[in-house]
Amino acid sequence: TSESEITSSPRNLRWVCHRSSSLGNGGVGRTRGFSTGCYGVGYDGTNHPQNQRDKAQGRAPGDQNRDWSEDYQDLDAWDHFKDQAEFEQFLVRVFGAALPHVAEDAAWYTWHASATSDSFRKAWLEAGIRYHQTITWVKPTHVLGFAMWNYRSEPCLMGWRQGHKPPVYQVADESSNVWEVDWEGKARCTDGLHPCLHPEAHVLTEAGYRPIQTLTVGDKVYADDGTFHRVSAVTCHPYKSSDLVRIVAKGGNTPTLSSDNHPFLIWRPTRQGSKITGGEVSWLRADQLQAGDYTMTPVLAEPKLDPFPEKDEEYWFLFGLYLAQGHLQKAGHGKNRYPVFALHKKRQDLLSRIANHWESTSEYDTNDYGVISQGVTVMAFDPTSGEEFEELGGSLAHAKRITAEVLWLPRAKRLAVLRGWLNGDGCRVHNRNYWQGKTTSPDLAAHLALLGPSVGYRTNVYRYEPPEQLGTIQGRQILSQRPEYHLYFYELEQMDRRGRSTLLEHEGHQYILRYVKSVERVPYEGDVWNLSVEGSPTFQTAVGMSHNTQKPTRLFELPMLKHTRPGGICLETFAGSGSQLIAAERLGRRCFAVELNPRFCDVIVQRWEQFTGQTAVRVTGEAG
Incomplete structure (x- = not known):
């Protein structure tokens, strides 16, 4: 294969070469195995x-x-692609592009969704690839979602170019087309790579933080591109190691308990004495983390369009004020509900803003009825605003939240929301240079913590449980009290007052850095949980961004053993998290892999370096 043939590809392709120096003159050579994993379903969760x-x-x-x-x-x-014919032609082009770089007698393996099997077989037929049989991967647990019968298997087409049967070698411990491979591969695979979390570990969803075991297919989780992605699978299985790793990061007091091999996106600084002189970003296993590292959380991605162009910043300031000091109330005999604000009399500025925004408002002062108070209640007679505020921000103090549409407002409007909330539930303490506030809503706290960095504020959140003795109010016993969430908003700077970094740009995106305070092992027996996420291999935990599971390497070792000898070459056009390269490394094969997503490439490099103990060589450039 010539160098010109290899580089005639899309400009955003990433090539990941395993032992590339031995692959031939600038190319793949003639590969003996072809593998891909394009699924092609129009599924949205x-x-x-x-x-x-x-x-x-x-x-x-x-x-x-x-x-x-x-x-x-x-x-x-x-389970149908939106345009089946278009999808099939896409597959024909993919397989056709690979054919010139694959030996005539190469074995072909294609992982796919069962619902699109017909499309793959049609594309194979048109491309001149003979279908021989289907391999079935039986997983240790079914996928937690809804189907008439829950899925616990994944199919893979196996075949070869028509008229060119591949070489076949005996595989000592597998002869069936049904491969029962554990997530960790413990029964048949020795690398134990299956990152998972404790069932109560918190994951950031559109609704707020939720224990991972409560998530379902279709929920949306925050990923490392600063947007929310749908969960495509939720899985659990018994944990095989003796300890989980408990990670605590500054900026919050909620820890994350993870499996020892669960990867987190980490910035590890280099220091000269107590001074930070630089640092490196990488995905590190939980058991590789150490106090002094920094976890990374992406700042919200900037929206391309304003979802509410008709609403000005003043509207969003008052919406933020509603989140802090507002509720909904009926007036008269109708069904309409109106926004009501409970404010201090000193805040005449807020009373004026409410009166100027709505045509009809009314104040209620308890002093008029003989009750001495410094408070005043203001109702805005606008049922449309009442309906909108409830839809966008919920109701009741402990259940307030911010919907995703509000998070995607332009920066100035997001800042107006935060300022409105701070004017109601926040303050700036004397001689302090930061804002602080509190809420009883865990979801609102999570959303404000996401909103803050997107408008220039590093945000810390601490949960405090109510005291054991709840006390009294005017002699009446308090029967119950909810936890409180205290929030602190600091202007974003490259370094904090103690010289610790707080903000980092990586691959064109900004990340908030959180200093790792402690890492400790905790004995554990029980199930651990994981997610598969559409369009991203990542999701946000309480301490930082994490990476989900990879396919067991055993699924790629078996085809390599069946059709290649040591030194043989394999081509992978959908590298994902790089299980193919690890399998090739273990078996002494050579692998050439293609991956479009640079974040997946980071994971592949990290896995390879961890497995081999070597340093990968990164070559910067564009194909085409």
């Missing part, structure tokens, strides 16, 4: 039946991926 949230949002039964209407419409179901 909403395959469960209508629930109360769907009803509240006006979603009709049967308009999710899975059709739950009486008359099931197969062509509208989630």
Whole structure:
């Protein structure tokens, strides 16, 4: 294969070479094995039946991926590509592009979704690849979502170029087309790579932080590109190691308990004495973390469009004030509910802003009725605003939140929301250079912590439980009290007052850095949980960004053993997290892999360096 052939590819392709110096003159050579994993489903995660949230949002039964209407419409179901013919031609082009670089007698393996099997077989036929059989990977647990029968398997087509049967070698411990491979591969694979979290470990979703064991397919989680992605699978299995790793980072008091091999995105500084002179970003296993490292959390990605162009900054300031000091109340005999604000009389500026924004308002002063108070209540007679505020921010102090649409406002409007909330529930302490506030809503606290860095404030959140003795109010016993969330907002700077870094730009995106305070092992027996996330291998935990699981390397070792000898070459056009390269390294094969996502490439390099103890050589440049 010539160098000109190799580089005639899309400009954003990433090539990951394993032992590239021995692959031939500038190219792949003639590969004996071809593997890919393009699934091609039009699935968006909403395959469960209508629930109360769907009803509240006006979603009709049967308009999710899975059709739950009486008359099931197969062509509208989630397990069909939007344009099947277009998808099949895409596959033909993919396989056709690979053919010139693959030996005529190479074995072909293609992982896919069971629902798109026909499309893959048609594309193989048109490309001149003979279908021989289907391999079935049986997983240790089923995927937690809804299907008539929960999925616990994944198919893989196996075949070769028509008329060119590949070489076949005996595999000592596997002869069946059903491969029962554990997530960690403990029964048949020795690398133990299956990163997971404790069932109560918190993951940041659109709704706020949730224990990972409560997530379902279709939920959206925060990923390292600063946006939310749908969860495509939730899995759990018994933990095989003796200890979990408990990580605590400054800026919060909620720890994360993870498996010892769960990767976190880490900035490890280099120091000269007590001074930081530089640092390096990498994915590190939990058991490799140490106090003094920094976890990384991406700043919200800037939106391309304003979801509410008709609403000005003053509207969003008052929405923020509603989140802090507002509630909804009926007036008269109608069903309308109006925004009501409970404010201190000293804040005449806020009273004026409310009166100027709404045409009709009314103040209620308890002093007029003989009750001495420094408070005043203001109602805005606008049912539309009341409905919008509830939809965008919820109701009741402990259940307030910020919807995703508000998070995607332009920066100036997001800042107005934060300033509105701080004017209601926040303050700036005398002689302090930061803002602080508190709420009883855990979801609002999580959303404000996400909002703050996007408008220039590093945000710390601490949860405090109520005291054992709740006390009294005017002689009456307090029966219950919710936890409080205290928030602190500091202007973002490259270094804090103690010389610690707080902000870092990596691969064109800004990240908030959190100093790792402690890392300790905790004995544990029980299940651990993990997520698969559409369009990203990452999700945010309480301490920082983490990476999810990779396919067991055993799934790639078996084809290599079956059709290649040591030194043989394999081509992978959908590298993902790099299990193919690890399998090739273990078996003494050579692998050439392609991956579009630079974050996946980072994971591949980290896994390879960790496995081999060597340093990868990064070559910067563009193909094409």
